[in-house]
Amino acid sequence: xxxxxxxxxxxxxxxxxxxxxxxxxxxxxxxxxxxxxxxxxxxxxxxxxxxxxxxxxxxxxxxxxxxxxxxxxxxxxxxxxxxxxxxxxxxxxxxxxxxxxxxxxxxxxxxxxxxxxxxxxxxxxxxxxxxxxxxxxxxxxxxxxxxxxxxxxxxxxxxxxxxxxxxxxxxxxxxxxxxxxxxxxxxxxxxxxxxxxxxxxxxxxxxxxxxxxxxxxxxxxxxxxxxxxxxxxxxxxxxxxxxxxxxxxxxxxxxxxxxxxxxxxxxxxxxxxxxxxxxxxxxxxxxxxxxxxxxxxx
Numbered sequence: 001x002x003x004x005x006x007x008x009x010x011x012x013x014x015x016x017x018x019x020x021x022x023x024x025x026x027x028x029x030x031x032x033x034x035x036x037x038x039x040x041x042x043x044x045x046x047x048x049x050x051x052x053x054x055x056x057x058x059x060x061x062x063x064x065x066x067x068x069x070x071x072x073x074x075x076x077x078x079x080x081x082x083x084x085x086x087x088x089x090x091x092x093x094x095x096x097x098x099x100x101x102x103x104x105x106x107x108x109x110x111x112x113x114x115x116x117x118x119x120x121x122x123x124x125x126x127x128x129x130x131x132x133x134x135x136x137x138x139x140x141x142x143x144x145x146x147x148x149x150x151x152x153x154x155x156x157x158x159x160x161x162x163x164x165x166x167x168x169x170x171x172x173x174x175x176x177x178x179x180x181x182x183x184x185x186x187x188x189x190x191x192x193x194x195x196x197x198x199x200x201x202x203x204x205x206x207x208x209x210x211x212x213x214x215x216x217x218x219x220x221x222x223x224x225x226x227x228x229x230x231x232x233x234x235x236x237x238x239x240x241x242x243x244x245x246x247x248x249x250x251x252x253x254x255x256x257x258x259x260x261x262x263x264x265x266x267x268x269x270x271x272x273x274x275x276x277x278x279x280x281x282x283x284x285x286x287x288x289x290x291x292x293x294x295x296x297x298x
Contacts, residue, residue, distance in 0.1 A: 167209025
């Protein structure tokens with residue numbers, strides 16, 4: 001079994017992780033998330049859209065049909081599932097067993113940004129949504145959406161789904177400018193980390209959209225996951241996985257398949273979702289020197 005990374009960020013690579021029932025195969029897997037039981041939820045571009053595996057990779061359940069273009073998935077501390085249907089221009093909240101409890105956006109109705117090509121030039125920033133990419137909760141209860149393939153905004157909503165504010169402008173050079181905000185993460189202080197994919201950087205902001213920092217040592221970042229120790233894991237189209245502290249200092253890096261989504265579990269293991277490869281790669285944490293990952297401590 002191949003080994004990647006270094007120091008406390010050393011991993012054994014498990015390719016084609018997960019076992020499905022006979023006759024069932026994965027489609028393009030856009031993203032993955034892990035619930036409080038360490039069950040892995042794969043969000044794929046075929047029906048059923050959500051496939052659930054236990055911590056050992058055994059098939060548990062599946063749900064979801066009629067998604068136009070599955071993109072981002074996140075599971076909050078509340079064990080609710082936060083999804084984005086990119087091409088239907090909506091962000092949705094589900095229970096773990098697939099019951100819809102909230103929908104943001106107007107299904108099938110993109111906002112007017114003047115952009116007609118995915119990842120193209122946005123002529124004007126607009127409201128929710130034009131091909132959103134990820135929905136995440138925050139400690140305050142507010143919801144944040146990165147938006148997206150034909151917009152250049154981050155939107156903040158109340159827990160009840162009311163729009164509070166939007167920030168970000170189309171551009172390639174200045175801070176606060178975004179070109180395809182592809183993923184977002186809200187940490188315990190409600191600092192927002194945005195994968196500004198086509199600008200090859202991760203930008204951080206306050207909950208009010210005030211710029212804080214920019215990490216530029218990335219190549220077209222697709223997703224960001226932060227563990228209980230405030231360590232950030234970024235999948236890139238380089239392709240590779242990079243590990244940073246909260247200030248953007250590089251801690252570890254290794255070559256990987258071209259991952260579209262990344263997430264971790266309570267053991268310190270990582271899961272990488274592949275669209276083209278139609279598979280999940282698991283990275284089992286095996287720190288050099290035997291130091292074991294404990295949630296909240298290293």
